Amino acid sequence: MAFHDVRFPAAVSFGATGGPERRTEIVTLANGFEERNTPWSQSRRRYDAGIGLRAIEDVEAVLGFFEARRGPLHGFRWKDWLDWRSAPGRRPIGPLDQQIGLGDDATTGFALVKRYGDGPDPYLRPIAKPVAGSVRIAVDGDPVVEGAGVSVDHATGLVTFDLPPAVGAVITAGFEFDVPVRFDTETLIGSAASFAAGSVPEIPVVEIRL
Known part of the structure; x- marks a missing residue:
């Protein structure tokens, strides 16, 4: 298979x-x-x-x-068609939609996830099949352009930085996605x-x- x-x-x-x-x-x-x-x-x-x-x-x-x-x-x-994007409702997709990790000055790879629910125990759904060209990345609110310091594997949903983000830096992403x-x-x-x-x-x- x-x-x-x-x-x-x-x-x-x-x-x-x-x-x-x-x-x-x-x-x-x-x-x-x-x-x-x-x-x-x-x-x-x-x-x-x-x-x-x-x-x-x-x-x-x-x-x-x-x-x-x-x-x-x-x-x-x-x-x-009921659930194919990182942003809620009709809001445009943006790089601040979903938090996917925190920098530790060592890790360079972060997996895309979508958060469901509020409170202390939300469900973090792994996103393995983002749509090519749709992913938007930001570090501490500052957009990072794909191909200029960061790459996205559209077959796995892994976001990889050339250099590890600093300690405590908030890594966020927005995207469209498919379901395998x-x-x-x-x-x-x-x-x-x-x-x-x-x-x-x-x-x-x-x-x-x-």
Whole structure:
């Protein structure tokens, strides 16, 4: 298996259903209290891009993409239209959106993350597939241009500085990102409603760990 650095057709994934999944083990004790634990440190997302009547070209694109990935064998990029950027709402993406680390005068590599929730225990989601050309970096609020002292690996989400940031320097970033996924089925069933339209009722995909 491998990861193909290509994106599922975004026009088809627009309108897909899905979202995060958590795994929680719950034991109810004799006194009615519960013990809850999770074997997952990270959530996993599931989607279904099943399409109703669409242009026959859309159906052909989906079938071709499925075959090129050999079904669920190879991973690929997926645009989650509900959650694909570092900034909230419609606010423009900026280099101060997400804190990704603190300088210690030794570390040069910092992984992109997105923070969910306020308070003392937010969820920090690893971002492994940023969109090329979208990443904005800042150190203590001062923008740093990619290629001029800092580089971004768009295959892993790792930001690397030529020189380690100073002790206590706040490293921040803004970005667009995709979700690494694979097809969660070995069969796609489609139909042609006419010479110009067709449908694939179910196209399940699931997030993968990298």
